[in-house]
Amino acid sequence: MAKDVLVLAEVYRDALADVTWELLAAGRTIASATGGQVLALVLGPNGAAHAPALGAADRIMVVDDPRLADYAPGPYVAALQEVTAAEQPRAVLLGATSIGWDVAPLLAARINAPLVTGCKEIQPEGEALRVATSFCGGKMMAEVRVDGAPAICMVLPGSFRPADAAGQAKIEPRKLPSPLEPGAVRFDGWVLPEAGDVDITQQDVLVSVGRGIQQKDNLELAENLAGALGGAVCASRPVIDQGWLPATRQVGKSGMTVKPKFYLALGISGAPEHQEGMKGADLIIAVNTDPQAPIFDIAHYGAEVDVLDLLPALTEAIEAKRG
Ligand SMILES: Cc1cc2nc3c(=O)[nH]c(=O)nc-3n(C[C@H](O)[C@H](O)[C@H](O)COP(=O)(O)OP(=O)(O)OC[C@H]3O[C@@H](n4cnc5c(N)ncnc54)[C@H](O)[C@@H]3O)c2cc1C
Structure with a gap:
């Protein structure tokens, strides 16, 4: 039975997104029930710089590749697919963020895995996962049982107490498949507050x-x-x-x-x-x-x-x- 949990450590303009530490906490809840490990995956050049902040993970994998410099779904899905195939995790956790919404369904379709969006609680139940999920913008809740691994879960920011333990995990370099299929969507630019405007x-x-x-x-x-x-x-x-x-x-x-x-x-x-x-x-x-x-x-x-x-x-x- 698959035991480990893979977490996408989301990098937004050279900084880790807050949801990353929530994903690590959610990952620990799942992994500790079966003695598995929490694996953090960082995508992008300079990804290793984020390792010290990922102490709550047991292992940290970094795909340091210029094609991941700015977010684009093609290279992200390729990297996730590669690592998922190699590690065979029980679950892959991503934030219900703009990047998560873009990537998670693509990954699920690519590897024919079940996808749950809007996850607020995740508990292991034997070989399955029991997930409380919010939808219709928070108007409705559902509890679902997900059989089959890996379950792709998009966690709603604010649902888990962040895990920020210090750790000694070594960095494991990973590679993007080369060449990549040409992506239909490319990164164009960030929409940032205008100069002089407040963030x-x-x-x-x-x-x-x-x-x-x-x-x-x-x-x-x-x-x-x-x-x-x-x-x-x-x-x-x-x-x-x-x-x-x-x-x-x-x-x-x-x-x-x-x-x-x-x-x-x-x-x-x-x-x-x-x-x-x-x-x-x-x-x-x-x-x-x-x-x-x-x-x-x-x-x-x-x-x-x-x-x-x-x-x-x-x-x-x-x-x-x-x-
Ligand atoms: C896919 C999708 C994405 C969306 N994304 C967003 C989003 O990012 N952000 C967002 O805000 N909305 C978003 N919306 C729209 C959202 O559904 C609401 O329509 C919107 O939030 C309503 O804005 P409002 O509260 O200002 O206006 P209204 O719903 O019209 O409310 C105005 C309120 O002001 C009160 N009021 C009127 N006059 C006064 C007064 N003089 N003093 C005190 N109170 C007064 C009224 O009682 C009323 O409650 C989205 C909708 C969809 C479908």
């Missing part, structure tokens, strides 16, 4: 506006509050779709995932697609005139108030207090 994923305080802000001119009220709080303004998708803020300020499924210390949701209903990008915030305060708005289900505090009344008064009060 909302790095902010401790976010003042987030939704359709309840009503018109572009009212954004200034949110900017003033963000200034008083030392934070930045971000938004739900309709605000971005109207062109009132750049796409780099969008929070949610098709935008950024943020984890600030404080997230102030102003006039945002709290659709699952929005929640997906912000529910990991340490403190969420929601302001909405509708007491039934779903944002109140996940907010730590809420106020049933008109944001246009609140914003100037709150900014004034904070500025007065700060002198």
Whole structure:
């Protein structure tokens, strides 16, 4: 019976994605039940530089190849397929991230393996895995039993306590098949905040506006509050779709995932697609005139108030207090 668990250590612009340590924790849960090992796979030139941060893995494999310098599905799937064939793991874990969503289904199809998306819990059950999975943007949950190895599991970020133990695992170099089939999709470029714009994923305080802000001119009220709080303004998708803020300020499924210390949701209903990008915030305060708005289900505090009344008064009060 296959025992080991292979984890894709996701590298995003030369840094490991946070979900990597969650995957290592999930991998340990599975592997320890059968005495297997957790194998971390790092793809890309300079991959070995990430090894010290992967102490929670028993073995670290690195495919150091210029064709993996920037993400493209073809080389990624080829590398995963090669290592999966060599190691015969019980499960392959990837993050439910943009890269994971792209690669995991391709890998599953390529090697004819079962795929589970949106995994929130994974437990071994004999030779199978029992997986709690979330779908429809978090509206529905299902529990599935996955027979057959390897099971390809996409783990939802925020589902596992990250494993960040120090370790001594040696690096095992691996190779990409050469030549590769020409890929239909190539990397074009990162969409990054424009020069001078803020990176909302790095902010401790976010003042987030939704359709309840009503018109572009009212954004200034949110900017003033963000200034008083030392934070930045971000938004739900309709605000971005109207062109009132750049796409780099969008929070949610098709935008950024943020984890600030404080997230102030102003006039945002709290659709699952929005929640997906912000529910990991340490403190969420929601302001909405509708007491039934779903944002109140996940907010730590809420106020049933008109944001246009609140914003100037709150900014004034904070500025007065700060002198
Ligand atoms: C595939 C897909 C991907 C998506 N990706 C994203 C995403 O990344 N991010 C995202 O945000 N959405 C995303 N969406 C859209 C999402 O489903 C919602 O439509 C969107 O989040 C709603 O934005 P909203 O809360 O600002 O607007 P609404 O749902 O219209 O809510 C506005 C809220 O403001 C309140 N309000 C109105 N006036 C006031 C006032 N004066 N004071 C206080 N409250 C007021 C209302 O009561 C209401 O609750 C996606 C949808 C799909 C299908």
